Amino acid sequence: MPPTTTAAIDSMGIDGPNNTPSGGFVCKFAGCTAPPFQTQYLLNSHANVHSSARPHYCSVTGCPRSEGGKGFKRKNEMIRHGLVHESPGYICPFCPDRDHKYPRPDNLQRHVRVHHVDKHKDDPLLREVLSQRPDGPNRGRRRRGNGF
Structure with a gap:
């Protein structure tokens, strides 16, 4: 046919x-x-x-990912990296080196789950870290257009 x-x-x-x-x-x-x-x-x-090309660079002077540094393969990765410089920073309360900041609370939570498995689930600091949510009105959640 x-x-x-x-x-x-x-x-x-x-x-x-x-x-x-x-x-x-x-x-x-x-x-x-x-x-x-x-x-x-x-x-x-x-x-x-x-x-092996990394044509996208962070615009912040002195950043290891800026021009002359490591850079990024994809533009969206560079944009996401920008959060590191713009975020107030979420710091791990369990690490002795308090210089490293995570740009989002879920990044800190992943770090804690991987590197601090020895912490008891009732530890107040652990509970505080795991309860953190992004700042702002949307707090990282999608909303329905119909108001529900």
Whole structure:
């Protein structure tokens, strides 16, 4: 049975037959197991993980990730890193070196769960760390548009 007109149109791209299925932008790097990407842009962004280039740098002078330093492979990683400089900082109460600040409370909580497993669940400091939430009106939670 020949394809319907609609099916034939759906399989055509602007320049002819579209050989990639929806979300079919596949990484051709040998051994890469990443699932297909929805857009060419996302595939191009992913390609950076296979490169040693780190073209994105922190704008804060003196940061080890600034120009001349380590940098980032992906722009979104550099943007997320900016929180380190903008956050008031969440400090681990159990570490003797109090210089390292975590930009978000969930980062501190992950650190505590991994590096301080010896703390008893009823420890008041542990309970305080694990109860911290991000500041601000949204506090990191999505809200429904219908007011519920």
